Amino acid sequence: MPSIGLHLAVTLFFLASCLKDDDLKPALVLLPFGLLSDLDSFIGVHRATLHNLFIIFVPLLIMIALKRLKVSTIKDRYFIFASLLLAAHIFLDAFYNGVFLFYPFIEKSYNPLFWFGLTETGLSALFTWVVPGNVGELVYVITPCPSVPEIPIISSGIELVILIFALLTFFLKFRVKLSKGLHA
Ligand SMILES: [Zn+2]
Numbered sequence: 001m002p003s004i005g006l007h008l009a010v011t012l013f014f015l016a017s018c019l020k021d022d023d024l025k026p027a028l029v030l031l032p033f034g035l036l037s038d039l040d041s042f043i044g045v046h047r048a049t050l051h052n053l054f055i056i057f058v059p060l061l062i063m064i065a066l067k068r069l070k071v072s073t074i075k076d077r078y079f080i081f082a083s084l085l086l087a088a089h090i091f092l093d094a095f096y097n098g099v100f101l102f103y104p105f106i107e108k109s110y111n112p113l114f115w116f117g118l119t120e121t122g123l124s125a126l127f128t129w130v131v132p133g134n135v136g137e138l139v140y141v142i143t144p145c146p147s148v149p150e151i152p153i154i155s156s157g158i159e160l161v162i163l164i165f166a167l168l169t170f171f172l173k174f175r176v177k178l179s180k181g182l183h184a
Pocket residue numbers: 037038051089093
């Protein structure tokens with residue numbers, strides 16, 4: 001599965017490319033949205049409770065609710081970015097052994113790699129379109145269950161390099177705000 005470091009790197013790249021130079025505070029508030037899906041390895045069912053399609057819409061629903069109540073001073077785009085970060089996490093995980101995209105309604109794991117025929121099983125899976133779980137040892141992906149392997153912080157040298165570049169991109173993007181913060 002993707003390490004915490006890889007999710008962090010994707011999140012940092014996303015924030016650096018979508019936000020404005022002086023949006024450091026929103027960037028720091030949005031940062032956890034790229035990672036928080038993995039909290040379901042502690043609460044609920046991993047790759048299911050916080051890794052489904054419905055979770056992606058939560059920030060948007062909050063946005064609509066706050067608008068109705070006319071209490072929101074937060075810009076719409078930040079809610080949309082929060083949703084996109086949740087979606088990016090789930091999408092990335094889906095390529096690593098699959099996620100329970102329609103949990104709790106359908107207890108099936110979806111892995112796009114099978115559909116693209118990138119794995120041996122995928123070639124035959126193309127005909128069925130929906131593949132229950134993964135082949136091999138990762139049983140938890142086939143049946144949603146709370147016991148899961150530990151999520152690595154960093155799982156390879158390539159991921160470490162990607163993370164370093166992501167951190168660099170993030171700091172360069174918000175360097176003006178960051179240096180102001182240090183000297184204030
Ligand atoms: Zn995850």
